[in-house]
Amino acid sequence: xxxARGMVVxxxxxLTDDSSDVLDSNRxxxxxxxxxxxxxxxxxxxxxxxxxxxxxKSKVTVAPRDGYGETNADAVFEAPREHFPPDMKLEVGARxxxxxxxxxxxxxxxxxxxxxxxLDANHPLAGKTLHFDVEITGVRxxxxxxxxxxxxxxxxxxxx
Ligand code: ZN
Numbered sequence: 001x002x003x004a005r006g007m008v009v010x011x012x013x014x015l016t017d018d019s020s021d022v023l024d025s026n027r028x029x030x031x032x033x034x035x036x037x038x039x040x041x042x043x044x045x046x047x048x049x050x051x052x053x054x055x056x057k058s059k060v061t062v063a064p065r066d067g068y069g070e071t072n073a074d075a076v077f078e079a080p081r082e083h084f085p086p087d088m089k090l091e092v093g094a095r096x097x098x099x100x101x102x103x104x105x106x107x108x109x110x111x112x113x114x115x116x117x118x119l120d121a122n123h124p125l126a127g128k129t130l131h132f133d134v135e136i137t138g139v140r141x142x143x144x145x146x147x148x149x150x151x152x153x154x155x156x157x158x159x160x
Pocket of ligand 1: 151153158
């Protein structure tokens with residue numbers, strides 16, 4: 001079977017940045033599974049896996065525009081202390097969940113100031129060129145339920 005829209009693709013991958021620092025990897029663990037053609041993964045990687053079969057190995061480089069987007073300078077702003085929950089410990093690297101115009105967003109505290117903190121609403125991987133070393137471990141047809149939900153169930157996917 002080949003990776004195509006409506007197929008469940010399982011893989012092992014290692015993600016590195018331009019400095020060859022490992023950002024994420026699931027080697028040595030359970031394969032990661034996604035539903036092809038349903039925006040489950042970034043477009044640049046999905047496109048590179050189109051038509052791939054079990055055993056397919058590849059190094060895939062994804063530019064920011066095909067990954068998590070370019071860094072948006074307008075998404076970095078200062079917020080006063082009273083905008084944070086009173087019991088929250090403000091520290092650099094802390095993640096803050098908020099309601100954005102298109103649904104829930106996660107912001108990262110990037111700097112503390114005298115009156116609050118500077119937040120960055122960019123995805124942590126925005127602006128980065130991503131290097132994936134992937135190996136496809138399985139390709140199967142999705143179930144009707146998975147297609148209806150738009151994501152994978154069971155091993156390597158959603159449990160609910
Ligand atoms: Zn589901």
